[in-house]
Amino acid sequence: MNICVVGLQWGDEGKGKVVDLLGGSADFVVRYSGGANAGHTVIRNDTEDPFALHLLPSGVLREGVVSVIANGVVVDADTLLGEIERLEERQIIVDQNLKISGRAHLVMDYHKKQDQLSETALGPAKLGTTIRGIGPCYADKVTRTTALRVADLLDVDRMYERLERIVDQKNRYFTVLYGDQQPLQVDEIFAKCRRWAQKLKPFITDTTALLHAAWAQGKNILFEGAQGTLLDLDHGTFPFVTSSNSSAGGLSSMSGLPARAVDSFLGVAKAYSTRVGAGPFPTEQDNEIGDYIRTRGHEYGTTTGRPRRCGWFDAVSVGYSLRIGGIDQVTLQHLDTLCGLKRLKVCTAYYDGGGKLDFFPAERAILERIECEYETLDGFDEDIGKVRDFNRLPAPAQNYVKRLEEILRVPITMIGVGPSREQMILRRN
Structure with a gap:
């Protein structure tokens, strides 16, 4: 049943x-x-x-x-x-016995940062999110051009160029909209992706x-x-x-x-x-x-x-x-x-x-x-x-x-x- x-x-x-x-x-x-x-x-x-x-x-x-x-x-x-x-x-x-869909999307560090910056900027009108980056990740899923999926970890080396473009775009967005002056580093994020790929590959299907x-x-x-x-x-x-x-x-x-x-x-x-x-x-x-x-x-x-x-x-x-x-x-x-x-x-x-x-x-x-x-x-x-x-x-x-x-x-x-x-x-x- x-x-x-x-x-x-x-x-x-x-x-x-x-x-x-x-x-x-x-x-x-x-x-x-x-x-x-x-x-x-x-x-x-x-x-x-x-x-x-x-x-x-x-x-x-x-x-x-x-x-x-x-x-x-x-x-x-x-x-x-x-x-x-x-x-x-x-x-x-x-x-x-754990299976992860390759079609599922990845929550990245810039999603969490965006969540935090957005809630802070809203002040009393904030939505009360968990600051886990969930909303920004789903938003990128709809935007498509700034989204990464679990399946991308299967060929992690090809991610770098896309990640470089996305991180640059996010940093500029955070600076213009929120006045943020602490840019994220693409190499640090890519190193994380490599580690994720190594550990999660056996589960992806x-x-x-x-x-x-x-x-x-x-x-x-x-x-x-x-x-x-x-x-x-x-x-x-x-x-x-x-x-x-x-x-x-x-x-x-x-x-x-x-x-x-x-x-x-x-x-x-x-x-x-x-x-x-x-x-x-x-x-x-x-x-x-x-x-x-x-x-x-x-x-x-x-x-x-x-x-x-x-x-x-x-x-x-x-x-x-x-x-x-x-x-x-x-x-x-x-x-x-x-x-x-x-x-x-x-x-x-x-x-x-x-x-x-x-x-x-x-x-x-x-x-x-x-x-x-x-x-x-x-x-x-x-x-x-x-x-x-x-x-x-x-x-x-x-x-x-x-x-x-x-x-x-x-x-x-x-x-x-x-x-x-x-x-x-x-x-x-």
Whole structure:
């Protein structure tokens, strides 16, 4: 069975844990979008430290599973090699079971510098990027003439002339636009490329052909979406979005497999809402409720360490994500974080100027001024970390899940009650 796991909110929903759990029955795990700006944490059990991954698919933690970094990913080779080294220090060897698409694009030093200069110049209007160079790399991908791909590392000597032209162009751009007087050195960047080529060549392949062969052979393929639908370049809360299609719709163009290759689209949502950085957040609780959720849920960014903004579950935005993604099942994560709250609230409708909205608005101004209609449910105090049967959850916790299921009109098939892969309630196979 081929499954696509996609976030339904602004990322950080717990996709890594879900992919790690489902990866036990997968032959291939495919990361198809985003870059090192998308971090996820996997906790296999209570006796070992968590694994923080940014580029490597979660499948690397499963022996015998082929992990694929597909066409749509932008690859920060330094970050990738660092992750591989840290795994090997923990006796997890990344061998020929890692495959990197030659069509994926390379994040270069000048992309990171451009990201930093741009955010600084924007001042209070900054987008709140991770400064990982993701946006500038995708911009170069569209520009084409200043882009480099992973496949270019296969003949690294031919890169120098192109790199010389690109670095000169970037330096002039940084000086004219930002007044930067610290030019990047092409020889230093080229030396990096040589090192990347030496270490990454064994992993580079045509992943589109690889995945089509796997599909034809009936292999189980698990697609690992990065970030969340509300950060999607086309469907998210623009301009406070990422630079790729992080919704389910990005799978085809960014992996090379058609959507009909997927048997199920599984959406992941937290039992509440979080967001990192700037942008509209209708249900945000900038108060003791938000502080409680942040502290209890350890809501700090895997990539940046920044405290996440926290709020109530937003059924309007999640419902929107379900519709545009064709999601047929949901896993609800971090239910345990809500333990200790006497009342739980769910946003069921948006109002603007007294009128009820029947859609998720595209306009930033509307999203920033809308009022939320909340439905209030009873909270629960019991520790649910060891519960594995839905019927053994406290009645208020059961009612909360059932009510979300009724509002969203999509079955909630899995419920996370803790950080480790074992702390999951399976309601359906």
